[in-house]
Amino acid sequence: MSEQFFPKPQHKPERPFFSSGPCAKRPGWSLDALGGALLGRSHRAPEGRARLAEVIDRSRSVLGVPEGWRVGIVPASDTGAVEMILWALAGERGLDVLSFESFSGEWARDLRDILKIDDLRIFEAVYGELPDLAAVDWSRDVVLTWNGTTSGVCVPDGRMIPADRDGLVICDATSAAFAMDLPWDKLDVVTWSWQKALGGEAAHGMVALSPRAAERLAHADQRPLPKIFRLANRKGLIEAIFAGDTINTPSMLCVEDALDGLRWAAAIGGLSALKARSRANLATVAAWVARTDWIEFLASDIRTRSSTSICLKIVAPWFLTLSADDQARAASRIAGLVAAEGAGFDLGSYRDAPPGLRIWGGATVETQDIERLLPWLDWAQVETRREFAA
Template sequence: MPEIRPANPQFSSGPCAKRPGWSLDALKGALVGRSHRSKPGKAKLAKVIDLSREILNIPADYRIGIVPASDTGAVEMALWSLLGARGVDMLAWESFGKDWVTDVAKQLKLPDVRTFTAPYGELPDLTQVDWTRDVVFTWNGTTSGVRVPNGDWISDSREGLAICDATSATFAMDLPWSKLDVVTWSWQKVLGGEAAHGMLVLSPRAVERLESYKPAWPLPKIFRMTKDGKIVEGIFKGETINTPSMIAVEDAIDGLTWAKEIGGLPALIGRSQANLKAIADWAARTDWVDFLPVKAETRSCTSICLKIVDPWATAQPADAQAEIAKKLASLLEKEGVALDAGAYRDAPPGIRIWGGATVETADIEALLPWLDWAYATVKAG
């Protein structure tokens, strides 16, 4: 059994670890008991928007809104409000991408939908995408650990909209904003904020679609972004559609302030990449484990997904392989060295380690010998 333990055993992929040094004192300035519609309340919400724009280098003519129901709510707002004006290509290579396929094909029941899927660990053929159509995709597969390596495959002369669920990529990967028309994320992912709130970014092209196209289906109140054919600008100035938690808002400001203080996006990306490198170096010298992503350039630096490749394990029936991975994760949790480190329920059996910017590389490095110990313990019976 290793002697050194991670100082912070929280490696969950959402909600994620808090920033280093976080405590409840960070929330002392929260406007508890105050209306979010008050002048100070609106200022707090606007600060989240402004800091997000500054840190992520979001273009000045892109609108940024705080919306209900986390990243899921933000994605749903985009799908239900924008799709249907033209055909749509859906890309999916993990569970959340598949959820969006279900929404578009089975809930909205759009007549012209093409779906391109890939098994866990791989990307679909991105060259098949037709940019005269709308395209919906995740930048980073939270449950597969597979990300698109860059935005080169996205056309600069596209006619359709590029709609991107970037919840486990934002603040850890460099997004090419000029190639994206809709981008969503949640507070509880890379910066470890509290749940229930989503972020929605719209390009001028997306706003034009909102103002020129009316879906054939009714929209719930929390999805409505236009009134009388014009976008509701207040949504993108901190006037939220429903009541936000001002404690969660304060926590988001704290995470964003920390990100700015340590050097902004380059520093956040560097911290996350260092976490990935530590695991990659260990995996390269470890014979029982490998990355779930097939290609190195598609490995996520946030949701780092690993599979067990030891012949002893892979020779077992599928249910036995799943049990091995489950026992491994349970043993790590029992010892208090890695919480929530098992693979997502729909993913192949294995390990998922969050490597986002709030995780210290020293904690990743302390965890790795425990993974070896835990696997050897499970294998020994």
Template sequence: MTTLAKPATRPLRSEFSSGPCAKRPGWSPENLKDAVLGRSHRSKLGKGRLQAAIQATRELLQVPDTHLIGIVPGSDTGAVEMAMWSMLGPRPVQLLAFESFGKDWVTDVVKQLKLPAEPLEAPYGELPDLTKVRKDADLVFTWNGTTSGVRVPNADFIAADREGIVICDATSAAFAQALDWAKLDVVTFSWQKALGGEGAHGVLILGPRAVERLESYTPAWPMPKLFRMTKGGKVTLDLFEGATINTPSMLCVEDALDSMGWAASIGGLPEMRRRADANLGALAAWVDKTAWVEFLAADPATRSNTSVCLKVVDPRVTGLSADAQADFAKKLAAVLEKEGAALDVGGYRDAPPGLRIWCGATVETADIVALTPWLDWAFASLAQDQFQAA
């Protein structure tokens, strides 16, 4: 067996992690020199930067003026938890579970909140039957499955005259895919995904129907301070005007402002989406001509353009035990990391074994193109070592 020659060039930036994701092109710590450090986040200057981050989010994501935007603790997870613990209960609950985080929300609703709920499930690589979504129930779902590489193609499955509220975990969809604001009552994401920002903070966006639910319903369970969004039966508007529940990192806030400033400078949301689509396209062109690999998401209409998941389909690998297949995938990612060609591209721990390559807008298409020969080389080298006896 003749192994492939090692590629002559590497991606200029080999950060393909699905979170925290690659910083935006041209990023430097010097960009954060004006961060409000050593000052209270409640000072006029500190609160002004938080308000600026909220306004930049509204403009870049094209969030309607009817919606509230808040910066909350706990990354995207914290934002989703705030919404579920504060709003679920008065109606039946449905949850779409087609990857690990969607399954986490099922656990929280069923085992922690102990609510009667209907999980609509699908294996990794597929979507649940969206025709089963009811308009009289509350719905919790991930728009883009970060760990499965599967996304909903649109919000057509959500009734315009729905009676329940819709809570959408959009953390790896925001800034890369078209969110239907008229269909989504709660939207959450974190800066560490498509913006390439820092972790620990989440963004919580509430539409009018979510606000009405908060002001008309009081959960039966105790509400931790970090989840409280109302006072005296009214939404605490300060939270959505630059105040925060706990102390935020102003360095992270400045970094998010820098990322959104870059995004605005290149053409805003349309260009962010175009860049992600171009990255997926470059990877798809390679997959189409490569025999040993396929997308985990078989249907192109449901294929993520950010957290792109790949599976090894070479018969020599698929003929191995499940543990051996997982070991092969881990070794494949390790070879790429050792060579400095791709960092943090192993599949998620709960997902089928394979690779996961971030293709969001902060990644350059030229780096995706430069990565693909390394994927072939790493596979050929590892396969030669493992199967040469055969």
């Protein structure tokens, strides 16, 4: 159809929620799902501890966390989980860190500028690409983000990580967990949050420790840390954290929401079903990109394209002639027009990423909703072109 006339699409997504965090709730969710929340009770009461332990156990089961690993609930979402691990473990041996989008870049800067790790190597890549994984020395500790939420680039697999390695692999997996294969035998610390792939509420993170990581943490020299970030003390690892005895007071309403998402995940078939739903969402976007001349994936390599944080760049000739500021305004306008129609919310790229669009494609998003969203993006692009040509 000619861009001179592009009518508004007739159908809208039933659930037009495409934020990359907090993400869409699972299909069929309503506030009734939280009716059994343990409100007005202590999280340290037997019933409170039981529900926190259930979150741990169900997370372990759905993700396939190996026997012998410790899993705990920690404050401050995935960011808190990553930073408490870095502050506790970084610096005992040489450290390599991969930096290829906003959050992995934050970890690199913290290690360099705040913790001031002496023996630190930072491997950087521009948005849309991964650093050279072959350059990483796995005899050192390694910090990697499995899926770049703000770039749409993910590590394709764990084949480059040796099973027999001297260093620890610290993996920020917050937008990969519950949607991608994580090679647990190649990792030592894995972090994620409730607000990503299962659509839980924010402010709570989770950390999983391999036996090697737990042993290191138990005997590491303790940096001065606020209590809220301590996983160990002079006596060693604080084991109660990994049995549901959280460091600070969690929201039992959020706990109930997390349990609802985990129960849904198990009911539809577990991790394999979650991955299949996310991959179907990516395939739908990929088919649209292939037939659309104004949009492309930000990830240049098909093997590294994320199925959860699907990041797109605008390549229309009219857009590429704009200044950087106008490109940012035009991309924002496309997302804003779709939102104004109630056809899709939170579609703008992350503030530090190149101007473009981002569609969350995790398992809680229905493929049909993405199918209905895409024509609205085509319409909004035409409308924005007209505005900027005027």
